[in-house]
Amino acid sequence: MTAVRERLTPEQVRTRIEAVPDPELPLITLGELGVVRRVTETPEGTLEVTVTPTYTGCPAMDTIVAEIRAELARCGHPDGRVLTVLAPAWTTDWITPEGRRKxxxxxxxPPGGRTDPPHVRLGTGAVCPHCGSTATRPQSPFGATRCQSVLVCLSCGENFGHMKAI
Structure with a gap:
C-alpha cells in the first residue's frame, strides 16, 4: 500500500491493517482471519493496534507485527505500537464469511464452529473443496501450517487442507 502524507484516523488505519495478507495464508487478510482486535489512540496520540495470534507461539507473529508496524508508518504513525493479547484466545469462529469463502x-x-458436532471439528464430515462431498476423513494431523490438517475425500480421492477448528 502507498504511504500517505497526513496521519490517518484510527478507523482508516484499521481498514488498511485489516487488508494486510496473512504471511502463512496470503490468500486471506488479517481482517478476514480475525486477528486484528482493535486500533485505538492513546491520550498522547499514539496508535495502538491490538492483535491476537491464532496460536500461542505462532511462527508468523513476528512477520505480522513487522507488517503492521510498516503499515502504521505508511499511514503516518511511525510511532505506533502493536500489542499482542492472548485472552480471550483466538477462535476460528472469528474468521469472516469472506475469509471462509476464500x-x-x-x-x-474452512473450519467448523466450536459448537459443531465433534466429527465436524475433527475434520470428518468437512466439505471437500474439490467436489463438495462431506465423505471426508483425516489423512494427517499436520498440514502446510500449524493451523491446518490434511483430509482426504472419499468421493473424489483428493487430499486437501483443512483449517483446524479451535
Missing part, C-alpha cells in the same frame, strides 16, 4: 476457493476446507 479458503474454500483456494482448496482449504
Amino acid at each position: 479458503l474454500a476457493e483456494n482448496g482449504i476446507s
Whole structure:
C-alpha cells in the first residue's frame, strides 16, 4: 500500500491493517482471519493496534507485527505500537464469511464452529473443496501450517487442507 502524507484516523488505519495478507495464508487478510482486535489512540496520540495470534507461539507473529508496524508508518504513525493479547484466545469462529469463502476457493476446507458436532471439528464430515462431498476423513494431523490438517475425500480421492477448528 502507498504511504500517505497526513496521519490517518484510527478507523482508516484499521481498514488498511485489516487488508494486510496473512504471511502463512496470503490468500486471506488479517481482517478476514480475525486477528486484528482493535486500533485505538492513546491520550498522547499514539496508535495502538491490538492483535491476537491464532496460536500461542505462532511462527508468523513476528512477520505480522513487522507488517503492521510498516503499515502504521505508511499511514503516518511511525510511532505506533502493536500489542499482542492472548485472552480471550483466538477462535476460528472469528474468521469472516469472506475469509471462509476464500479458503474454500483456494482448496482449504474452512473450519467448523466450536459448537459443531465433534466429527465436524475433527475434520470428518468437512466439505471437500474439490467436489463438495462431506465423505471426508483425516489423512494427517499436520498440514502446510500449524493451523491446518490434511483430509482426504472419499468421493473424489483428493487430499486437501483443512483449517483446524479451535
